[in-house]
Amino acid sequence: MEKVIIIGTGPAGLTAAVYAARANLDPLVIEGFQPGGQLITTSDVENYPGFPEGISGAELMDLTRKQAERFGARFKAGEVAAAGLTCRPMSLTLSDGEKIEAQTIIVATGASAQYIGLESEQKLIGRGVSGCATCDGAFYRDVPVAVVGGGDTAMEDALFLTHFASKITVIHRRNQFRASQIMAERVIAHPKIEVLWDSVIDEVLGVEKNEVTGLKVRNVKTNEVSELAVTGLFVAIGHKPNTGPFAGQLDTDHTGYLIAKNTRTNIDGVFAAGDVQDSVYRQAITAAGSGCAAAIEAERYLEAQQ
Ligand code: NAP
Numbered sequence: 001m002e003k004v005i006i007i008g009t010g011p012a013g014l015t016a017a018v019y020a021a022r023a024n025l026d027p028l029v030i031e032g033f034q035p036g037g038q039l040i041t042t043s044d045v046e047n048y049p050g051f052p053e054g055i056s057g058a059e060l061m062d063l064t065r066k067q068a069e070r071f072g073a074r075f076k077a078g079e080v081a082a083a084g085l086t087c088r089p090m091s092l093t094l095s096d097g098e099k100i101e102a103q104t105i106i107v108a109t110g111a112s113a114q115y116i117g118l119e120s121e122q123k124l125i126g127r128g129v130s131g132c133a134t135c136d137g138a139f140y141r142d143v144p145v146a147v148v149g150g151g152d153t154a155m156e157d158a159l160f161l162t163h164f165a166s167k168i169t170v171i172h173r174r175n176q177f178r179a180s181q182i183m184a185e186r187v188i189a190h191p192k193i194e195v196l197w198d199s200v201i202d203e204v205l206g207v208e209k210n211e212v213t214g215l216k217v218r219n220v221k222t223n224e225v226s227e228l229a230v231t232g233l234f235v236a237i238g239h240k241p242n243t244g245p246f247a248g249q250l251d252t253d254h255t256g257y258l259i260a261k262n263t264r265t266n267i268d269g270v271f272a273a274g275d276v277q278d279s280v281y282r283q284a285i286t287a288a289g290s291g292c293a294a295a296i297e298a299e300r301y302l303e304a305q306q
Contacts, residue, residue, distance in 0.1 A: 008108035010037020012274025014064040015291030021071035036061035109242040111275040120204040128212025133157035149236035155183035263294040
């Protein structure tokens with residue numbers, strides 16, 4: 001039986017692995033469907049402390065993984081298909097059917113940015129299409145960009161992007177924002193932001209150039225189609241925490257994020273770290289911090305069991 005299984009290899013999972021391995025807990029890390037997590041789709045990370053020149057998301061995750069391996073963390077390719085958290089010992093079943101038992105589990109499965117689902121959009125993710133304005137906004141200095149969505153995230157993204165982009169067009173499918181009034185008012189009043197109401201994106205242009213060159217936008221009321229020249233599209237239509245295998249066992253809030261107090265979930269011995277339990281900050285450094293906390297909590301839990 002494993003002492004600690006960590007599920008996920010984004011900044012939360014890998015930092016938990018560094019700490020758990022250094023604490024001689026010999027952690028087993030399940031890599032998940034996207035080893036390295038959301039950072040893998042980010043070109044450069046400029047706001048992770050310690051890298052004054054910035055670092056690519058892939059390199060940052062690779063370095064953190066090597067750091068964990070140096071202290072003895074073991075990695076296993078695969079995804080968790082099912083979890084038995086309420087019985088003892090707890091168990092995880094991987095998608096290939098393998099079952100692993102554990103004394104403690106750290107859930108660091110992250111959240112996935114929701115995308116519109118267009119083929120052209122999928123092809124240009126990381127090449128002008130981004131799910132994270134805080135991560136990528138600074139790369140769009142003095143160029144026009146668009147934000148799709150009408151919630152608080154879209155408002156925050158649009159306002160954040162005013163520090164960089166020459167113009168921001170917010171594209172929303174209805175004629176009223178879902179966002180809080182104060183955020184919506186700020187967006188509407190901002191001189192750099194224009195709102196296209198009742199509009200949806202039919203296509204992201206630039207696939208043949210491998211970079212975003214514009215958008216084909218359709219007014220849903222008139223069916224009129226127009227082209228908007230932008231070099232970046234920030235998709236802000238919500239995030240979905242990756243909690244599938246734990247449904248009905250781990251408590252979530254009304255938006256589906258795991259509820260964790262000091263990383264402790266409602267089940268003893270199960271800890272949550274990173275974006276799967278954070279709908280507010282969603283940054284690499286905050287995820288890493290909670291991964292550290294989860295490993296310390298797991299260590300304390302195991303000590304108390306002896
Ligand atoms: P959200 O509130 O669910 O809003 C998603 C937006 O995307 C909605 O306007 C929705 O349109 C639109 N949308 C959804 N699917 C779409 C699609 N396929 N195509 C085009 N548009 C689509 O998500 P969120 O903005 O990420 O916020 C999530 C939660 O975090 C909310 O509770 C929010 O208040 C909170 N949050 C708070 C802050 C803050 O307080 N500073 C910041 C960020 C987020 P409809 O309106 O037509 O449904």
